Amino acid sequence: MGLGKNFVQKRNITITQLDERKDSTQNTANHEQNPPDRERIVILGSGWAGFTLARTLDAQKYQPVIISPRSYFAFTPLLASTAVGTLEFRTALEPVRSRRTKVDFFQGWADDINFKNKTITIEEAVDDPRQGVALTTDRHAGKTPAQREVEKKLDAEKGKLFHLSYDKLVVTVGCYSQTFGTPGVKEHAFFLKDVGDARRIRNRILACFEGAALPSASDEMRRQLLNFAIVGGGPTGIEFSAELHDLINEDMKRLYPELVGFCKITVYDVAEKVLPMFDQKLAGYAMRKFRREGIAIKTSHHVEALRPGAPSERERSGDAGDWHLYTLKVKEEGEIGVGMCVWSTGLMQNPFVSNALSTIHEAPSNLEHTNNPGPPPTSTQQQKWHIKKDSKSGAILTDAHLRIKLTSAPPSPSPSQPETQTQTQPPSTEATHPTLFALGDCSKIESTSHPATAQVASQKALYLAKRLNQQTHTTSPFHYHDLGTLAYIGNQNALFQGQWGARLQGYVAWVVWRTAYLSRTVGLRNKVLVLVYWGVNWVFGRDVSRF
Amino acid sequence: MGLGKNFVQKRNITITQLDERKDSTQNTANHEQNPPDRERIVILGSGWAGFTLARTLDAQKYQPVIISPRSYFAFTPLLASTAVGTLEFRTALEPVRSRRTKVDFFQGWADDINFKNKTITIEEAVDDPRQGVALTTDRHAGKTPAQREVEKKLDAEKGKLFHLSYDKLVVTVGCYSQTFGTPGVKEHAFFLKDVGDARRIRNRILACFEGAALPSASDEMRRQLLNFAIVGGGPTGIEFSAELHDLINEDMKRLYPELVGFCKITVYDVAEKVLPMFDQKLAGYAMRKFRREGIAIKTSHHVEALRPGAPSERERSGDAGDWHLYTLKVKEEGEIGVGMCVWSTGLMQNPFVSNALSTIHEAPSNLEHTNNPGPPPTSTQQQKWHIKKDSKSGAILTDAHLRIKLTSAPPSPSPSQPETQTQTQPPSTEATHPTLFALGDCSKIESTSHPATAQVASQKALYLAKRLNQQTHTTSPFHYHDLGTLAYIGNQNALFQGQWGARLQGYVAWVVWRTAYLSRTVGLRNKVLVLVYWGVNWVFGRDVSRF
Incomplete structure (x- = not known):
């Protein structure tokens, strides 16, 4: 340095x-x-x-x-x-x-x-x-x-x-x-982790509708352009699907009446169930609601690739108008033309x-040693320390x-069996910085x-x-207080699962959802604006300007 | 076709x-x-x-x-x-x-x-x-x-x-x-004609401050990065300068207290005066106000080029940190390092x-001929018509x-002397479509x-x-009703110039400015939101998130 x-x-x-x-x-x-x-x-x-x-x-x-x-x-x-x-x-x-x-x-x-x-x-x-x-x-x-x-x-x-x-x-x-190295996902999928992602998604949804509204779009093209795939059935994927369904159902239906019949939302997940953090009853309630509203939940499905362009079947037919499409390759279904693939499979x-x-090269002299009760070895400061992971x-x-x-032990080359590792390796010196x-x-x-x-x-x-x-080192250790888990599932419905068996679903849970997040919003400025936008968009509909 | x-x-x-x-x-x-x-x-x-x-x-x-x-x-x-x-x-x-x-x-x-x-x-x-x-x-x-x-x-x-x-x-x-072919302007200037331009400017201003706040920025770099040039002294350029001054004075001063001393706003115009649509008294009022607030108005100045990078003087000195700058070349001043150049010199x-x-190739048979009172020549439909410009x-x-x-006359190759042209050329057939x-x-x-x-x-x-x-062709011709001209000049001050000598300046004109534009805003949704944002930003300050 x-x-x-x-x-x-x-x-x-x-x-x-x-x-x-x-x-x-x-x-x-x-x-x-x-x-x-x-x-x-x-x-x-x-x-x-x-x-x-x-x-x-x-x-x-x-x-x-x-x-x-x-x-x-x-x-x-x-x-x-x-x-x-x-x-x-x-x-x-x-x-x-x-x-x-x-x-x-x-x-x-x-x-x-x-x-x-x-x-x-x-x-x-x-x-x-x-x-x-x-x-x-x-x-x-x-x-x-x-x-x-x-x-x-x-x-x-x-x-x-x-x-x-x-x-x-x-x-x-x-x-x-996390994209699990799935080809094309890093380049072509839409994520939902930050506000830039949210803007990209908002613009993309509106572009799909505008593209499908062109007189030169065939019905086949429309069906694929308005096919929205969400990969990952965790709370982000499910909440986004629900919000997208609300948008289509509440606003797009009125603005593009001739297109709403082509719309489709599908959630893909490799696991056998979605919303794993909720118990069977709540997750089942959400699934039934999604099914009623036409959102397809495809569990045990494996997405293998994503690329721009239409599915190869259509490419062979020489049909026009594919410049807006993406193609999702699903192991169980083959190639599927989509207008957007939102990727939310974890971290x-x-x-x-x-x-x-x-x-960390050289550690300070005041390390707190944890697993060797005797006096620290004289070589501590010369010792090479690694951050324990x-x-x-x-x-x-x-x-x-x-x-x-x-830890004095170098990180193990094979990241497997985390719990047994410390037992099989020779005991190493440990400390906290x-x-x-x-x-x-x-x-x-x-x-x-x-x-x-x-x-x-x-x-x-x-x-x-x-x-x-x-400025004290003697406080009690960190203890996590689970305040409960919330998820919006669309159409003024939500799920809430708290401690001691507290469960809510439907409209009441949605009121809890909105109240909780409004109260958690950091600044007063945003509390006011969130309330205003909820009101304004409820009365006038969402804004569909795209820039 | x-x-x-x-x-x-x-x-x-x-x-x-x-x-x-x-x-x-x-x-x-x-x-x-x-x-x-x-x-x-x-x-x-x-x-x-x-x-x-x-x-x-x-x-x-x-x-x-x-x-x-x-x-x-x-x-x-x-x-x-x-x-x-x-x-x-x-x-x-x-x-x-x-x-x-x-x-x-x-x-x-x-x-x-x-x-x-x-x-x-x-x-x-x-x-x-x-x-x-x-x-x-x-x-x-x-x-x-x-x-x-x-x-x-x-x-x-x-x-x-x-x-x-x-x-x-x-x-x-x-x-x-209009860029008058000034080198580099199309590529590197910021315009203010549409909302995408507004977003680029907003992000750029905030980036200039963030760049100047880096510990590696020299004071010279800070001075240039926070030097904002506006080319064009029409209402757009003047209103933007005023809004920028408000932003710096009301928000940036508190968020970047150590940087506000480096800020400078300069308006360049080739003409001898700015705000030409206002009379001498109102324009003079605006100029005095700008001068008091430290906004420089440089009339009779000619911007010759704009390029990315620092002025060549600094480049020769080998100073670091020029990656954020632009250089404006002004005939009267030489090279000037700026953080942003907003270009607004007309259409x-x-x-x-x-x-x-x-x-228009072939005209319809129901053309309304204007300057030949006799019956239309039989060759009208075969005649080649041009759109009159x-x-x-x-x-x-x-x-x-x-x-x-x-008009039946082809457009004149040299676009000069518009008024005398029709007198010197032989009379041509004219019509309205x-x-x-x-x-x-x-x-x-x-x-x-x-x-x-x-x-x-x-x-x-x-x-x-x-x-x-x-569905009638006999309505009276279009007549323009001048409702007056408004311009915001910063710090809750504006100019208003109406018909019959109506003149307002200062705070009252600003109230007129806000009332007029609020009432002209098209939808009720935006009327509500404009009011809310005026209020929220007045109380809490402007949002400086950049994404």
Whole structure:
């Protein structure tokens, strides 16, 4: 990391000068209230974990700095609604920079960490076209480490790469979208993980209808263009299908009366049932409702590929007008022409976690050793430490206080049998890092199985903020309070499954759904706007302008 | 146009079958109310003229069909507000398809007209990336007529090109943005003519601030990145400068306190004064206000080029961080590094008007001859007719009933001295076409000089709708009622100049500005949303999420 020092000298912005720079300019009212010698907590990511933590940290004690490729937090439960126009996109967003919070922000990708010097290398992402859309591949995939080193040197000279020091580091980088390597999916599927995805979907739905409305479209073409496939029967896939059905049923039916007969929605899943987080009764209720409304649920179906263009059967017939279509290849059904394929089959580990967060070179002297009750070996500081990861998912493992776990054993090459591994290998030295934390989907408390949900991420963030604000190490370990699971299933119906057998379905559950998410929406601004849009769109219908 | 018939037969959609197709499907409630033998009025364009006309035509008598590359009407006076986030983008849009109006719509570009068969060739634009942004060049520029013919044949086979018959045709295709051939402007400037432009500007402003906030940005870089140039001192340029100043002063100052000192806004104009449509007193008031607030107005300045990258002076110094900048070359000042250049220097004739609308081959027998009082020559129908155009601007000339004027004289090769031309050339036969109309910025009533404004376009549309709805040819000619001119100049100040010396400036004019545009906003949905956003953004500040 000689690069770092050189760069910092050249650009004349040593890390500690960040605060000074601010103090030397006008209008620093916000910042001057805070003591200048606060500990800097660098948070990687602006999702549920990172954003919640940054907002909750005591600005008198800490200087929270978010590093994220996107300048906002996305309120994910409302994304499906924005994708069909029930809500406007921005109602699901909160900017990281805000008048009310005192969070510093740099728009960039965390690239590397120097654990010894406590600095993080950041690649700026101000004009990055990937901000706001689901990620499926490492942005530096295909480059050798040597190529990447050369590129980094150049980027540092251009000011595209810079370093930032931290006192504490919190990793909340989240996950990428899982495509299981299915050919064509990364390139041609529509995801629903961020607001850019929601916009792409909204525009695509409207384009499908507009294309089908052209006088030159054949009925066959119309049928395929208005065939919407959703792959993945989890809550995202199901909620989106329901919202899409609402859009077609409530708005498109009136705007394109001659086309609504061609519309079809199909949910594909490899598993035997959808909505696995709900019990049999609730999931069954949703399925019956979907069947009544004509949404096809095809479980135990395997999607094998996705490509642009019409199915080859039609191509052979020489029929025209295929330029808008995609073809989905399903093992059980063959080739199917679709207007859009929405892909929502779960999460994949963030490449940053596997690349940057593997070896931590040299550990600090104040590591807390966990599994060797005797005095730490004298060689601790020279010892090579690895970040302990879940051998199945690759998630960072933490202790119950969300501190990252270290192990002296190198990561096992074959990621299998996570539970038996520690028994068969010789016991290795383990420790927790006192100033490194991980929460959100990229991490896991060792030997727990909390789901990868917004609820878990934000509860962990609140727990960590409280613990850091109290500046004590003796708080009780993190405990997850399951507040229940909600899913919208269309036509003012929802499912709710809480603790102690609490179950709701139908209209009442929908009222709970709306109330819960309205109350969870972060800012008052968006609470007002969400209410306004629910009202306005209920009265006037959804907006179908496309730009 | 043999292409047309062939295509129509192959695709099995003769033009008259359009209605039948609709009637044969379900849910045609809207359409079944209307008699099936209505005259079809095809309207090219969905701007002020076309959209207003389509909404106002009597659906019992006519079947209005809009052909436009964009699926909405843009309420242009509010675009500058949406470009800085005072309003959300969609509040300035009305979808062409609506539950309440009975307008048919095909998303496409008018490509050619067959005046004899009364059909129009349409190039579909469902996935066209140019929808929603200012146009600066012919989309088929650089292709020879022969190449284009081949391309059209292929497109017709693919269903990308199709024909539509009309009973009456109304040309409201509007204008393109004028760049005077200034190098680099088409490629790198930001325009403000449509909502896609507004979104690009909004994202760009926020990117400039985020880029300047990076710790690797030098102060010199910050100064250039936050230097915003507006070229053109007409109402669009001035209103945008004012809105941008509001954004910086009201929101960015609080969100980026350390950066606001680097911000600069400069308006360039070749003319000696800006806001030429306002009288000296009002324009002077605006100038003094701008000067007080630090917005520089540089009149008699000539912008010569725009390119990406930093000014060459800095390039030579080897300074880093230039990847975000643009360089503006001004004759009077040399090279200037800017974060964004907004270009708003007026209008250029639509290439469709010069290409498709030149010769009309064969005219109908019921032409109304205007300048030869005797009986029409027997050769009229064999005579070659040309659409009469303004020799200076190239605009389509109409009579006072908005019917397109035809002339037997070929268009003069040198477009100069429009007024004297008819005197020096031998008198030619002239006529008005009974079923061809033109309004909006692409046209002009002969020997009038109405400005190219939304007011003129919508008044002409209302006039024509009334005339057509009454189905009489004897209505009085079009008369323009100037309702006054408004311009927002920032910080809750505006200018108003009406007839009979009515003048307002300052806060009262701003109340008039807001009231006028709120009342002119087309739909009730947007009236509600505009009010809500004015309120919400006043209380909470503008949203700075960027995606």
